[in-house]
Amino acid sequence: MSDTKFSKEHEWITLDGEVGTIGITKHATEMLGDIVFAELPEKGSNVEKDGTAGVVESTKAASDVYTPVSGEVVEINQSIVDDPSKINADPEGGAWFFKLKLKDKSELDTLMNKEEYDKFAKETSA
């Protein structure tokens, strides 16, 4: 029943009209460990599907955040920049990263649904 879509880079996206909300998956946060730094794209900037759109750092290492679809950044979640531990606490809810006005909704078709993603995550982390 979930309309959330997932990328192979472990981002999730939900769509509300023209605007998609994007974050990283719980599985991603479990692999990263404690997240202590987050950097987000600038509001008003344009991002391209599969391009870099931010950075998260755990106590161990830095990882790029990719956008699963193209569009214009219309909102960013400053609260995760101020307190990155929120990302570990609620990655698929309150700790979303940014919102995009989608350029091409058909890009969503290239993404996985929850069932496919769970299977993918399990296989790739085994």
Add this chain to the structure above:
Amino acid sequence: MNIKKTALYELHKKHSAKFVEFAGYSMPIQYSEGIVKEHNITRNKSGIFDVSHMGQLFIKYSNDITSKLQEILPTDLKNLKINQSKYSFLMKENGGIYDDLIITRMKDQYMIILNAACKQNDLQIIKNKLNDQSLDINNDLSLVAIQGPESKTILENVVSNVSKLKFMNGENFSFENNEIYITRSGYTGEDGFEISLPNKIVNSFVGELISKGSTLIGLGARDTLRLEAGLCLYGHDINENTSPVEANLKWAISKNRMSDNFTGSQKIKKQIEEGVSKLRVGIRPETRVIARESTKIFDERNNEIGKVTSGTFGPSVNASIAMGYISNSHSKTDTKVFLEVRGKKVPANVCDLPFYKKSYVKGEANV
């Protein structure tokens, strides 16, 4: 090469450890709690660290052993009291550091604790100097550290009278009828102890510590703890291309050894007299950006003036922290510098070490 395991490997596994290969050993990087929680448990309560991968070398006393060791260590061993420990180094002639170590004068032998990645090379240097090819690292012993404010009470419940030990001093104790050696020391910036004990009792010993309220802590938190405490990690903050003077560790060179000859002494004297071109300093980025090892450091005119050697997020100071080498002209506290992270210049300030300070038990609050 086979990956080695410590005697506590199965216990780590039972506690859901994530393992990482470190110096040829499979070691726990973290347990289910995660690095930040493990860090805070150590700062606020008590944490147990398996450091059995480190080398434990014992050298029985003979006539000239102290003089010979003084030829390769900058430490005043002649005035070292029984059961007293000192931080020291093995150096190259050019002052570079082969390894940093802790040497303790026990009743009938020296105990030297060596870094895992360096221990075989260290052993060869010491064997050659002492002309004794029979010396070997003792692999029948484990090494466990217990660190944090509640550690004294917890360990006292397992080993009576241990709380009388003073900082950088040790003594023999017993556990399950086996002799064990405990020093009051550690590498986290907390009060704590290091226990050298036979492999065959280490599981039961650590089990006791856990049942009395301590928690297993991985190498990940060990790294954030030692960095907050301003302590060097060999292979990163010090190595064969950095001298103790450049590393700001000249306090560890005994004053009355300054006029002696030991490996590296000429270079060290020269550096103390004439100054050095680079110095290890603390660095605080002005934002939460983390400056990892090898991050380039620039001055206000965009000249490259140094490199970061360790950088992380310090949970107890709630900020990004780093250490690195910086040209002497820019090494003063509060000097403004810039760190190049992902193509951007992040403003930062040179600062005093440690980032996090707690008082140790009685005395030499230096290590």
